[in-house]
Amino acid sequence: MKDNSIDTRIIPILRWSIIMQITFLLISAFSPRFVLRKDEMRFALDQSSFISALILMFVLVSLLIPAIKSKIKKPQLLVLLFLLASITILARSIPPSLEKSDWFRGGINLLRWDTTFYLFIPLMFIAWQYSLREVMYYCIFITLLDILPFRIYGKGDNFFFVISMMGNIVRGLTLGIIGWITYRLVDLQRTQQKELEAANRKLRKYALTAERLAQSQERNRIAREMHDTLAHTLSSVAVQLEAIRALFSKKPQQAKQVLNRTLVNTRHGLDETRRALVDMRSSAVETYGLKQAIKNLVISAAERGGFQSKVSLPASDELLDDEINHCIYRSVQEALENSIKHSNAKSIDVALENQPDNFTLMIEDNGKGFDPEKIRKEQMGIRGMRERVELLGGTLTIDSKPNMKTKIIIQLPRSDD
Structure with a gap:
């Protein structure tokens, strides 16, 4: 159109x-x-x-x-x-x-x-x-x-009228030349603007690629950490079980103490392994899709935070870019966690609108509110959310005051690809 x-x-x-x-x-x-x-x-x-x-x-x-x-x-x-x-x-x-x-x-x-x-x-x-x-x-x-x-x-034999008509024609030609030059300059400026926007999109993609590379490196580090933790824990458990078997008949009290230490080490190793597995497993968006992942996220947060929730999502199942899906999901996750920790809200509304030019995400709670300027400087979660949105060319707006409700609005442009 x-x-x-x-x-x-x-x-x-x-x-x-x-x-x-x-x-x-x-x-x-x-x-x-x-x-x-x-x-x-x-x-x-x-x-x-x-x-x-x-x-x-x-x-x-x-x-x-x-x-x-x-x-x-x-x-x-x-x-x-x-x-x-x-x-x-x-x-x-x-x-x-x-x-x-x-x-x-x-x-x-x-x-x-x-x-x-x-x-x-x-x-x-x-x-x-x-x-x-x-x-x-x-x-x-x-x-x-x-x-x-x-x-x-005018009179055809009047020299004044003839000269005036010629002057008007010359002025029309002059306007045409100036109009053509102006249009070419404006068109050049528009072309340069489009090229600049295309370069910015490429730069954002490069930044996202670098971010994904960093995430991949971090996952490899976690995998190594999980391997070292799990191997160390299992080795320790094996040694301690051998000691328990040797002491079980002759020194039962000492065997019991070794058993208790083994249980402590086993639980600690299990906790470390679970933490690493959570970091390593695929995201909920990849497993369930964006809409269902958001619903699961809100339901889980509502159960932990004890608040009422309302979720409004687009009826269509349009496939979005992985970067946009990831940004929307992480933004909802961060906003819900902040609400649980700080707002004491009784209800939270999450809405995602699919518009012709962009996607708009709105998270609103009726909690105690806060000063956005202070949070912008101190809260790493909000800062990370803003950086993630801006990498995609979007905007994040926080509307909140102390003792009033909080509304977070995120707008992400559609990808041209």
């Missing part, structure tokens, strides 16, 4: 340009007229400039209304820009060319020299937001609209 959204930075700039244009139109509307044949000044309202100013005021007020401003898309903006250009041309061209008298208004000269400037403003916006085709359409439209009054009211 074609994206018709506009850059929101356009609207404030457009408002200021309209304000300037209204100012010049009002100056033109109330400026004195000089009667060439009678060599005198007369004050009269220029109705075309005044009406044009009123139209622009209406447009300006409309742009200040949030409900209207939010509905402006590319088609509406293009019509608005053509309207602004039309008002600029007509306010300059109709008077005095269509006047029956020989009046000449000094104020209209002020609008004449700035006409090209006000034609440049819509041109810049069109080159910024649209294709080269719209830029050329705009220049052709301006040229035809500029020539039209001279074709209707």
